[in-house]
Amino acid sequence: MRLALAAALLLALPAAAQDGRALFEQRCASCHAVAAGAEEMAGPNLHGVLGRRVGGDPGFDYSPALQAAGRAGERWDTARLIRFLDDPEEMYPGVWMGANGLPAAAERRAVVEFLRGGREGALPVAQP
Numbered sequence: 001m002r003l004a005l006a007a008a009l010l011l012a013l014p015a016a017a018q019d020g021r022a023l024f025e026q027r028c029a030s031c032h033a034v035a036a037g038a039e040e041m042a043g044p045n046l047h048g049v050l051g052r053r054v055g056g057d058p059g060f061d062y063s064p065a066l067q068a069a070g071r072a073g074e075r076w077d078t079a080r081l082i083r084f085l086d087d088p089e090e091m092y093p094g095v096w097m098g099a100n101g102l103p104a105a106a107e108r109r110a111v112v113e114f115l116r117g118g119r120e121g122a123l124p125v126a127q128p
């Protein structure tokens with residue numbers, strides 16, 4: 001009981017407890033640019049991904065799994081993105097991002113918050 005309460009409190013920690021930008025740089029930026037118009041890397045550009053169609057970067061050649069989801073009309077919102085990052089392969093079998101999600105819920109929330117604000121492309125990640 002007390003343990004469950006402690007776990008609930010931990011999960012309720014605000015996203016600010018984690019630095020979404022730093023997490024993105026460590027865990028995502030090796031494959032994803034986020035600045036507007038930046039060239040695709042191993043993965044699609046994530047600029048403005050919140051609200052965008054799944055598989056919606058016109059400059060990226062997606063797997064059949066993400067193409068099918070986009071054709072089915074799926075869009076990235078906060079809940080979908082958080083679920084995807086929990087286990088990309090489980091959500092979209094055959095996705096090319098495999099095991100590169102974020103198992104910790106607080107980290108997922110922080111990165112999604114960062115991506116939401118990342119629309120202006122302020123992330124100073126060196127492009128190749």
Ligand code: HEC
Pocket residue numbers: 024027028029030031032042043044046049053054055056057061062063064065066081085094095096097100101102111
């Ligand atoms: C090793 C490279 C790699 C890493 C690391 C990686 N990704 Fe990806 N990601 C990809 C690839 C490749 C795709 C395209 C997958 C496909 O087409 O099936 C993708 C797709 C995505 C998509 C779908 C985009 C769209 O346009 O529909 C999102 C969102 C995403 N990644 C977020 C992240 C986040 C957030 C992180 C960090 C926690 C991350 N990725 C880490 C390679 C990576």
